Amino acid sequence: MEKKELIYEGKAKKIFATEKSDLLIAEFKDDLTAFNNIKKGNEVGKGALNNKISTELFKILEKKGVQTHLVETIDETHQLVKKVEIIPLEVIVRNIATGSFVKRFGVEDGKVLPFALVELCLKDDTLGDPPMCADHALALEIATQEELSILKEMALTINSALQPFFAKVGLNLVDFKIEFGRDSHGTILLADEISPDSCRFWDLATNAKMDKDIFRQGLGDVKVAYEEVLNRILGAEK
């Protein structure tokens, strides 16, 4: 499949058209950004690691009945994906309170939440991705009631699949952000990526952070941690 014109460039990926109208190519970039683009960095090889990690996780989720946009890996940094219209919502699932949640609500960092909390933010960098509720998304005509129910259900299914998977390889899935899109039939597919850029992983033995918080907080070598996450995922599947 040939890479045609660039149709979108985000903070961590470029999206290209292909010769097929319903397929796109996603290129995983080495760029790292945090705090709504205030902190920027670049780590050679990060894109390739996220491509591999996200591919493995999407395959696991497909086996659990979660429909995703992934078609196949093309090379180190490229995936072939189904074309979707991205729903401009960041869907966040939180198992443990940390990060912005702790700052917003003044709760203890590391508090285990009594249930997996699904949050929505409007995907809009200029507005700082403001948090919203399902009724806001409905009132602002971002998604239908049925779609919002599906997003929540899929988010919880993904959490129920990934949390025990990561626990088996010694990682605590603290929280993660996912995005969804509608294909040409209106079916909701998991899109974007699931990687240490979009999840928080804490080592179950040491509580060490093994995700983008290393970059956000300047805690060490991002690539070493991302490689470790990939190796544990690959080890689990053998």
Next chain:
Amino acid sequence: MEKKELIYEGKAKKIFATEKSDLLIAEFKDDLTAFNNIKKGNEVGKGALNNKISTELFKILEKKGVQTHLVETIDETHQLVKKVEIIPLEVIVRNIATGSFVKRFGVEDGKVLPFALVELCLKDDTLGDPPMCADHALALEIATQEELSILKEMALTINSALQPFFAKVGLNLVDFKIEFGRDSHGTILLADEISPDSCRFWDLATNAKMDKDIFRQGLGDVKVAYEEVLNRILGAEK
């Protein structure tokens, strides 16, 4: 009923104990605050106006089946109210997008929402009253699932009663903030107040603001507008 010790002082009211353990006295202050206490002011007579306005509105709501904490008016600035444990949520109902909502989500000021949108904020000045969803309130054990359903239902009932009432007296009920409490039996009662401090009213003929936005934005004489709101309410009931 005698005013005993001060048990709480908020931005617009003082709450006193009485000789009865299940009754309190609320004193309406003349203070005005905005932008989470950054702008402060005082308008002699404002407290008395809000006491009268809130009393009239709570009586109207009682007739519509909404249980409130109001027992009776004591004098110009004092009400006798049932003692409740305030649920630390600001429940906001929006009919028209304006104010912080417009800034947060980048929508057009004055946009009529397709349905009455019920929002929650954590009532916590030090955190800036952060917006939250029902699931957050549940996860942080602020209220039970059943209580959250009751709050939403009561908020919508209040809006359904007040919006047409105000329309008849030429006022557009744009949005309002209410608070609820649990009495000693666990029954949820409407508490706090409903007044031009906690509502936005736009004159239906001229679109003139007739609420605390006059103070927030320095648009004119707060007391004249609040008196006009009171007179229209009293006129409607004749």
